Amino acid sequence: MIFISYITWHYSGALQSGVLLIRNILTFLLHFFSVPLLLRTYFNKFGRLGESYKGGFDLELFFSTFVVNTLMRIVGVIVRTVFILLGLLSVLVGAMAGLLFIFAWLLLPLIVFVCFVYGITLIFS
Numbered sequence: 001m002i003f004i005s006y007i008t009w010h011y012s013g014a015l016q017s018g019v020l021l022i023r024n025i026l027t028f029l030l031h032f033f034s035v036p037l038l039l040r041t042y043f044n045k046f047g048r049l050g051e052s053y054k055g056g057f058d059l060e061l062f063f064s065t066f067v068v069n070t071l072m073r074i075v076g077v078i079v080r081t082v083f084i085l086l087g088l089l090s091v092l093v094g095a096m097a098g099l100l101f102i103f104a105w106l107l108l109p110l111i112v113f114v115c116f117v118y119g120i121t122l123i124f125s
Contacts, residue, residue, distance in 0.1 A: 010109060018105055022098035029094050033087025038080045045069060046076035 030036070054061055 007109065011106075015102075015105065018102060022094075022101065025098070026091055026094050029090045030087060033083055033090065035084055035087040035091075038084050038087075042077065042080055043073055044076055045072040046079055 052065070054065075
């Protein structure tokens with residue numbers, strides 16, 4: 001009776017909890033690296049650094065400000081790309097670990113049974 005209850009719990013309630021846990025971990029990793037935010041602000045200036053355009057018509061000042069703002073956007077794109085790639089890599093590694101966990105969880109009762117039978121055969125041989 002207890003064996004049937006365990007198998008029912010193992011393949012229903014515990015498996016659902018494990019899948020929910022993996023989903024929460026992947027969501028955490030995605031937000032830890034701020035991937036959605038970095039994608040929304042992909043072309044923003046790095047750290048909001050830059051110069052504001054002054055009034056009047058000074059061509060040298062205009063191009064100086066333009067170059068600084070463009071460089072800050074390029075730096076921002078590079079930094080954001082690195083963190084987006086790190087975040088996606090961590091999500092990929094977490095998903096692979098989660099699949100390995102689910103696979104091991106599904107085989108766990110069989111592994112315990114095989115180890116038990118192997119132990120009994122070692123005792124009597």
